[in-house]
Amino acid sequence: MTDALQRLPELLLDAVFLVEEDGRIAFVNSACLAIFGYTPEEMIGRRVLDFIHPDDRAHTVAEMGQVMQGQPRLGFENRYLRKDGSVAHIMWSARWSAQDRLRIGVARDISGRKRAEQRQAGMLALATAAHGAETLPELFRAFHAILQGLLPLRGMVAVLQPGERIAFASGELPQQDSGWHHVSLSAPGMHFGEMQLDLGRHGTLSAAELDLLQFAAGQAGAVIERLALHADLAHAARYDELTGLPNRRLFQDRIQSAIARCRRGQSRGALLFIDLDDFKQVNDVHGHIAGDQLLQAIARRITSCVREADTVARIGGDEFVALLENVADLRQAEAVAGKIQQVIATPLLLGGCVHTPHASIGIALYPEHGEVIDQLMRHADQAMYACKAARKAAEA
Ligand SMILES: Nc1nc2c(ncn2[C@@H]2O[C@H](COP(=O)(O)OP(=O)(O)OP(=O)(O)O)[C@@H](O)[C@H]2O)c(=O)[nH]1
Numbered sequence: 001m002t003d004a005l006q007r008l009p010e011l012l013l014d015a016v017f018l019v020e021e022d023g024r025i026a027f028v029n030s031a032c033l034a035i036f037g038y039t040p041e042e043m044i045g046r047r048v049l050d051f052i053h054p055d056d057r058a059h060t061v062a063e064m065g066q067v068m069q070g071q072p073r074l075g076f077e078n079r080y081l082r083k084d085g086s087v088a089h090i091m092w093s094a095r096w097s098a099q100d101r102l103r104i105g106v107a108r109d110i111s112g113r114k115r116a117e118q119r120q121a122g123m124l125a126l127a128t129a130a131h132g133a134e135t136l137p138e139l140f141r142a143f144h145a146i147l148q149g150l151l152p153l154r155g156m157v158a159v160l161q162p163g164e165r166i167a168f169a170s171g172e173l174p175q176q177d178s179g180w181h182h183v184s185l186s187a188p189g190m191h192f193g194e195m196q197l198d199l200g201r202h203g204t205l206s207a208a209e210l211d212l213l214q215f216a217a218g219q220a221g222a223v224i225e226r227l228a229l230h231a232d233l234a235h236a237a238r239y240d241e242l243t244g245l246p247n248r249r250l251f252q253d254r255i256q257s258a259i260a261r262c263r264r265g266q267s268r269g270a271l272l273f274i275d276l277d278d279f280k281q282v283n284d285v286h287g288h289i290a291g292d293q294l295l296q297a298i299a300r301r302i303t304s305c306v307r308e309a310d311t312v313a314r315i316g317g318d319e320f321v322a323l324l325e326n327v328a329d330l331r332q333a334e335a336v337a338g339k340i341q342q343v344i345a346t347p348l349l350l351g352g353c354v355h356t357p358h359a360s361i362g363i364a365l366y367p368e369h370g371e372v373i374d375q376l377m378r379h380a381d382q383a384m385y386a387c388k389a390a391r392k393a394a395e396a
Pocket residue numbers: 242275276277278279280281283287288289290291292295316317318
């Protein structure tokens with residue numbers, strides 16, 4: 001070999017290996033320092049297998065066996081452990097030189113490309129997990145599992161406002177120290193909290209890893225926004241926005257289950273239909289905002305008269321219902337209705353004037369006045385109108 005050719009391996013960025021039949025390294029060029037962290041002196045004379053990642057040794061031995069039987073290999077991949085313990089992804093071309101009784105190998109460091117591929121796959125996995133997540137614990141559990149494969153992640157905590165904390169850790173979640181990295185969880189115009197990641201002592205992140213975390217945080221922020229929106233919509237579909245009481249739809253569900261319970265327990269239940277008297281005038285005289293305030297006060301007043309297990313709902317403009325379970329008889333239901341009427345009639349300030357509201361209440365008893373919702377509602381409604389008509393007749 002000419003002198004120029006002898007110097008050639010030292011100019012290569014790939015590592016060039018000559019390996020003896022017994023697997024010991026006979027020669028390696030100085031590129032090995034940049035790729036594996038070892039000088040040629042530290043590698044020469046040692047078994048090449050000692051540097052290979054334990055999980056890749058078996059299939060590397062099989063591959064090299066084929067090379068030594070005369071089959072050249074181009075593009076074979078395996079992993080090495082660098083001197084600092086980190087993993088180097090290597091792509092090989094290798095052939096056997098029967099004349100020299102040496103295996104010639106050229107090793108290219110493809111760790112950067114592998115990391116980029118892993119990050120890309122990780123981003124896809126994060127986006128898929130975010131898309132499918134139906135709860136926040138499910139989302140952060142999936143994110144923890146995915147990020148663990150991409151970062152030196154020991155533990156992860158999602159701290160959500162106001163004060164909800166979802167923690168994940170491979171083992172025991174250690175005390176917070178300087179190894180923790182914080183990423184804000186947000187959506188345009190909204191801040192939900194942050195993701196805190198325990199990256200241990202080797203916690204410095206590359207720009208690409210920081211990008212990955214930002215991507216994860218962005219996905220998580222979008223999921224939090226989506227779940228919050230769903231929760232708001234689900235709430236709005238079942239509750240009255242003005243008073244916070246169950247609306248007609250939720251009331252239908254509640255009365256259905258209450259009837260089933262009464263039927264099973266052979267107990268009695270009462271449906272109270274409550275309609276404000278002359279409420280239109282409140283709007284006309286004091287304005288719509290004052291009308292709203294009165295409706296809110298009425299909701300609180302009715303609720304204060306019933307047991308916690310009973311349901312109070314707003315089913316129309318100035319129409320409320322109270323569903324009483326385990327009622328002994330009509331007299332007991334009438335007593336509750338009387339109390340509601342009395343509490344509603346407490347004077348209050350509306351638009352700077354003292355106003356005394358009144359309500360008409362009709363009662364339907366299960367099972368005496370009906371065994372299904374429609375019958376009970378009709379009976380209570382008619383009883384309420386009878387009550388209202390009697391009041392108006394008395395006033396006339
Ligand atoms: N402020 C306010 N008013 C409402 C709301 N929903 C319905 N209303 C009004 O409530 C009034 C109900 O009127 P009516 O059903 O005639 O009842 P009323 O004036 O109490 O008459 P009687 O029941 O016969 O005593 C209407 O004027 C509606 O516009 C609301 O959310 N807020």
